[in-house]
Amino acid sequence: MNPPTAPSLLLDEQLCFALYAASRRMTATYRPLLEALDLTYPQYLVMLVLWERDGVTVRELGARLQLDSGTLTPLLKRLEQAGLLARQRRQSDEREVEITLTDSGRKLHERAADIPRCLAERICLSVDRFVNLRDELKSLAAQLAAPTDD
Numbered sequence: 001m002n003p004p005t006a007p008s009l010l011l012d013e014q015l016c017f018a019l020y021a022a023s024r025r026m027t028a029t030y031r032p033l034l035e036a037l038d039l040t041y042p043q044y045l046v047m048l049v050l051w052e053r054d055g056v057t058v059r060e061l062g063a064r065l066q067l068d069s070g071t072l073t074p075l076l077k078r079l080e081q082a083g084l085l086a087r088q089r090r091q092s093d094e095r096e097v098e099i100t101l102t103d104s105g106r107k108l109h110e111r112a113a114d115i116p117r118c119l120a121e122r123i124c125l126s127v128d129r130f131v132n133l134r135d136e137l138k139s140l141a142a143q144l145a146a147p148t149d150d
Contacts, residue, residue, distance in 0.1 A: 037111055058073075085102060
């Protein structure tokens, strides 16, 4: 039995590049859908978390989105300036900043409700293929996040 062939250094054979290219194209596919809401893709991700659970801390939001506070803070400032959320120190622990939706932020949820369907139409994946691909990517991310025994 022959040992498996090592991957070459050809760009088109790299898993990392396939993921990178797919991620960039996915973000570009979202762009026109989100422009109607006056949101960028990272802002949309923040809003998804808040629509799911309002009143999270910056720390919780960062953990959920896998973003550090240096990246998250400018996003939150812009969303606050747009009137979609409010940031305030928690009374129970002033070290924590809580993020809550404003009325405008909650109303935007209704306008965004059609985005998943529109995206699904644009990428032409069956529900089964969509779910399988999403679950494979989640599994890969979890595997990459796990500590290694190096």
